[in-house]
Every structure is written in C-alpha cells, then in structure tokens.
Amino acid sequence: MNSSGLSARIVAITSGKGGVGKTFVAANLAAALVKRGRRVLVLDADLGLANLDIVLNLNPKATLHDALTGQCAIKDIVLAAPGGFWVMPAASGLIEYSRLTSDVQGELRRIIDELSGQYDYLILDTGAGISDLVLFVASLAKEVLIVATPEPASIADAYATIKILALMQQRTSLNLVFNQARNAADGRKLTEQLQQVVDRFVNTQTATAVRLVHLGHIPGDPAVGSAARKRQLLFVQAPDSPASKAVAELAEALDAPAKVSHCAPQ
Amino acid sequence: MLRQAGYADGLQVMPEVQSGSLQSCSCEALQAIIDRLCDISLHDALTGLVNTRYFKLALGREVDRVFRSGEIALLLLIDLDSFKEINDTYGHLVGDQALLTVAGVLTKNVRPMDTAARCGGDEFAVILPNCRPDTGRLIAERIRMQVEQTPIALTDGRNVRMTTSIGGTHISPSRKLVFEEVLDQADQQLYRAKSEGRNRVSLDVQAPVAAPVSFDEKSQLLDPFGRDSDE
Ligand SMILES: Nc1ncnc2c1ncn2[C@@H]1O[C@H](COP(=O)(O)OP(=O)(O)OP(=O)(O)O)[C@@H](O)[C@H]1O
Numbered sequence: 001m002n003s004s005g006l007s008a009r010i011v012a013i014t015s016g017k018g019g020v021g022k023t024f025v026a027a028n029l030a031a032a033l034v035k036r037g038r039r040v041l042v043l044d045a046d047l048g049l050a051n052l053d054i055v056l057n058l059n060p061k062a063t064l065h066d067a068l069t070g071q072c073a074i075k076d077i078v079l080a081a082p083g084g085f086w087v088m089p090a091a092s093g094l095i096e097y098s099r100l101t102s103d104v105q106g107e108l109r110r111i112i113d114e115l116s117g118q119y120d121y122l123i124l125d126t127g128a129g130i131s132d133l134v135l136f137v138a139s140l141a142k143e144v145l146i147v148a149t150p151e152p153a154s155i156a157d158a159y160a161t162i163k164i165l166a167l168m169q170q171r172t173s174l175n176l177v178f179n180q181a182r183n184a185a186d187g188r189k190l191t192e193q194l195q196q197v198v199d200r201f202v203n204t205q206t207a208t209a210v211r212l213v214h215l216g217h218i219p220g221d222p223a224v225g226s227a228a229r230k231r232q233l234l235f236v237q238a239p240d241s242p243a244s245k246a247v248a249e250l251a252e253a254l255d256a257p258a259k260v261s262h263c264a265p266q
Numbered sequence: 267m268l269r270q271a272g273y274a275d276g277l278q279v280m281p282e283v284q285s286g287s288l289q290s291c292s293c294e295a296l297q298a299i300i301d302r303l304c305d306i307s308l309h310d311a312l313t314g315l316v317n318t319r320y321f322k323l324a325l326g327r328e329v330d331r332v333f334r335s336g337e338i339a340l341l342l343l344i345d346l347d348s349f350k351e352i353n354d355t356y357g358h359l360v361g362d363q364a365l366l367t368v369a370g371v372l373t374k375n376v377r378p379m380d381t382a383a384r385c386g387g388d389e390f391a392v393i394l395p396n397c398r399p400d401t402g403r404l405i406a407e408r409i410r411m412q413v414e415q416t417p418i419a420l421t422d423g424r425n426v427r428m429t430t431s432i433g434g435t436h437i438s439p440s441r442k443l444v445f446e447e448v449l450d451q452a453d454q455q456l457y458r459a460k461s462e463g464r465n466r467v468s469l470d471v472q473a474p475v476a477a478p479v480s481f482d483e484k485s486q487l488l489d490p491f492g493r494d495s496d497e
C-alpha cells in the first residue's frame with residue numbers, strides 16, 4: 001500500500017498474441033469505467049512499442065520513460081484523455097526498454113505504487129508476447145484480463161499465457177475477454193474449452209486450481225476501425241455502436257463486486 | 267514470538283546432565299540424552315533451524331547425491347539486509363525477532379526434503395534437492411516477498427520492515443564441483459543481489475521457459491473449435 005492508504009484496483013491487460021485488441025479494450029474499458037463514476041488511469045506498459053498516445057490522439061511532452069530515468073515527476077507526465085480517464089504515455093522505439101532490468105523493475109513498482117493512491121482503477125496495457133517485461137507488469141497487477149479472439153493462434157497464445165501466469169505467479173483466477181467474437185455464447189464456450197485443458201494440464205501441477213472467468217465478449221464492429229482512423233475513442237465517438245455497448249457491459253462485469261476476480265500473485 | 271522452546275535452554279531440560287547423576291540413568295535414558303545432545307549440537311539455539319555444522323554435512327551429501335541421481339538441486343543463501351542497523355536502532359531483541367521472522371518464512375516455504383539452516387549472524391541457507399530452475403526462482407522470490415511483507419510490530423505501534431537479499435546456485439550433474447565451490451558460487455550471486463541494491467534474488471542459471479505447451483495440449487485446445495465453427 002502507498003502512503004495515502006487508498007489503493008486502486010490494478011488490472012493488467014495481456015494476450016500473448018499481438019494485435020488482438022488489448023489497447024482497444026484498455027482505452028475503451030477505461031472510458032466505460034469513468035462513465036460508471038470511477039477515476040481511471042491507463043498506463044502504457046508496452047515499453048518497446050508504445051502507442052496509446054497515438055490511439056488517443058494525445059501529444060505527450062514527457063513519457064513514462066522520463067519517470068523511469070527520474071527526469072520527470074509523475075504528475076507532469078499524466079495526461080487527460082478523451083473519455084475522462086487519465087493516461088501515462090510511454091515512448092516508442094526505445095529498444096533498451098524492451099528488456100527488463102532490475103532498475104526498470106524497481107522504478108515501475110514505485111510509479112505504480114504512487115499512482116495507485118490516486119485512482120480507483122489502474123489499467124496496465126502490456127505489449128504482445130510473454131516476455132519477462134510483460135510478465136513483470138502482470139505481476140504488479142492484482143487482476144489480469146486476457147484478451148483473445150476466436151482465432152486458433154490467439155486461443156493457443158492465450159492458453160500459454162494462462163499457463164505461465166498460473167505456474168509462475170500462482171494465479172488462482174484469470175479474466176477472459178473474447179474480442180471479435182460473434183456472441184456471448186461463443187465466448188463462453190471458448191472459455192469453457194480453455195478451462196478444460198487448464199484443468200487437465202495446468203491445475204494438476206498447481207497447489208490451487210486456476211479458474212477462468214468469462215468477463216465478456218466484444219463483437220467485431222466496423223465502427224471500431226472508422227473511429228481508429230479518425231484517432232478518436234470509439235466509446236466517445238460511437239457510444240451506441242455494438243462494440244461500445246459490449247465494452248459498457250464489460251465494465252459493469254468488472255466493476256460489479258460479485259464478479260470480481262482477485263488473483264494476487266503469492 | 268516464534269522461539270521454539272528447548273533449543274535455547276537445551277541443557278536445562280536435562281537435569282541429569284546438570285546434576286551429574288548420569289550413573290543412575292537407564293540405558294534408554296542415556297540414549298535419549300545422547301540423542302538430545304546431538305540434536306542441540308546441530309541446531310541453532312535462537313531459531314531452531316539446523317546450524318552451520320549440519321548445513322555443511324547436508325550440502326556435502328546433496329552435492330554427492332546430485333551426481334548419483336542426476337537431479338538438479340538448488341542452494342540459496344539468504345541474507346537479512348541492514349541487520350546491523352536494525353540491531354543498532356532497535357536493540358538486539360528486535361534483531362532476534364528479525365532473525366526469527368526470516369527463520370519462520372523459510373520454514374513455511376520449504377518441503378520436508380529441503381534443509382533450512384542458519385549459518386551464523388544474519389545469514390541463512392536453504393538446500394533444495396530435485397529443484398527445477400523455474401521452481402527455484404519462484405521459491406526464492408516467495409521467501410523474499412514474505413519477509414518484506416512481515417514487519418515486526420514494536421510495542422509503541424511502529425513497524426520495522428525488513429528485506430532480504432538472496433543468492434542462489436544450481437547444483438547440476440553437468441559440472442562436477444566440490445561443496446566449497448558450490449558455496450562460493452552461491453556467495454557470488456548473493457554479492458550480486460546486494461550490490462544491485464538489495465531486496466532481490468540473483469540466481470546463476472537463467473530459468474528456461476517455465477511452461478512449455480505440448481502438442482497434446484494444443485490439439486485438445488483447438489480441435490473442437492475447428493469442428494464447431496463450421497456449424
Ligand atoms: N472489436 C473490434 N472490431 C473491429 N476491429 C477491432 C476490434 N478490436 C480491435 N480492432 C482493431 O484491431 C487492431 C488491433 O487492435 P489493438 O491495437 O487494440 O491490439 P493490441 O492487442 O493492443 O495490439 P498490440 O499487440 O500490437 O499492442 C486495431 O486496428 C483495432 O482497431
């Protein structure tokens with residue numbers, strides 16, 4: 001806990017496979033949570049190829065990297081995003097930050113600790129893959145949300161991510177969101193299928209079984225692409241589009257206390 | 267307090283030894299006294315963990331066993347950070363409590379086949395037979411985190427936080443070493459953990475991918491999807 005005594009719910013968004021909609025979910029989920037009255041900050045933890053600022057059409061003067069090197073105070077980096085949430089942007093193309101060093105670890109831990117005193121939710125948008133950086137960022141979050149699409153490669157990568165998080169971080173609960181899914185039933189079926197394989201190959205190796213929570217699905221929606229091309233936030237630009245409505249339901253599922261999945265690493 | 271009764275006061279619980287009336291003891295009673303003395307000579311009085319003498323015997327045995335069985339073992343050295351400062355600031359009773367806290371965390375986190383030892387001062391060691399590299403890092407991190415999360419509550423309401431630096435080396439059948447060399451390698455990792463800023467784990471072998479996904483898993487995962495999606 002930080003000095004203020006308050007503590008945000010920290011949610012890491014990850015997927016294994018790239019390009020499945022992590023950043024889309026992070027930004028729009030944040031806006032939907034704001035609409036529910038929450039104070040939300042999205043931290044761009046894709047330290048190698050950050051582009052949350054591009055998606056949100058922001059023009060950062062300083063980034064997370066300036067905080068990591070101690071050149072900037074956190075409050076001078078955080079920007080207001082359309083949708084009413086806050087953003088901690090990161091720089092792109094800094095290859096040295098695609099590797100995790102113990103200095104970066106310590107600084108990230110400190111920054112997240114400081115931020116968690118000021119918001120209800122901290123959403124950590126990770127990069128693709130299961131690098132040690134992605135796994136470290138996930139380890140800083142009490143809750144993990146895995147984004148997958150119904151595509152086989154995405155399912156396989158989501159499974160590998162689940163397995164690693166279960167075995168290396170002793171997660172007992174993981175949230176799943178199916179993006180570009182036809183309907184909720186499809187998403188549920190995919191989650192069940194994953195759970196069966198997890199029960200058979202992962203839960204036999206862990207002290208406590210991992211439970212997958214199907215948090216929601218988002219349909220493929222042309223409105224997503226057209227908002228993206230205008231560099232606008234879908235949830236603001238087309239609040240009545242099917243994808244926006246699905247994101248609102250997702251926010252409700254996450255924000256309703258009964259459905260919360262706490263899965264702290266031990 | 268965590269203090270385990272008996273070790274600190276080992277001799278006092280055996281009045282026969284103190285009074286010098288051993289002649290009057292039965293064979294069984296004598297054997298029990300000998301067992302007890304052996305036990306005392308191999309344990310640390312404060313924490314009840316095994317002491318350096320036992321640790322060295324156990325490490326020697328484990329190094330031999332690794333070469334016979336082919337199973338990788340892990341040696342962890344755990345050092346309480348700033349122990350002298352804790353002692354100087356809060357007194358040695360709090361210092362003792364800090365050591366007991368570390369001992370408690372170690373005991374909680376080892377398997378029955380592992381050996382947790384206090385090697386004098388603020389240094390502890392754990393020998394983990396048959397320990398895969400990924401599991402080893404996990405256990406070391408867990409020990410580090412749990413000590414960090416178990417502050418000592420002072421009577422005036424303040425909390426004293428402690429951290430540990432942990433260095434570890436894998437004892438692998440592919441490199442035949444004597445136990446002094448193993449100890450030396452673990453010591454180098456501990457030094458690295460300290461010099462990189464303390465409160466961290468440094469192990470000598472990079473953990474491999476922790477959770478490879480087999481072909482079996484993939485086919486179970488994907489087969490039904492292929493069939494269903496055409497419905
Ligand atoms: N539900 C959807 N319907 C239509 N298009 C979508 C949907 N979700 C995401 N997309 C599009 O898919 C592309 C990838 O999305 P996004 O950048 O959010 O993925 P990502 O997982 O963050 O990628 P990376 O791994 O590169 O960080 C974007 O062009 C986005 O607009």
Ligand SMILES: [Mg+2]
Pocket residue numbers: 022023024046125126127
């Ligand atoms: Mg992204």
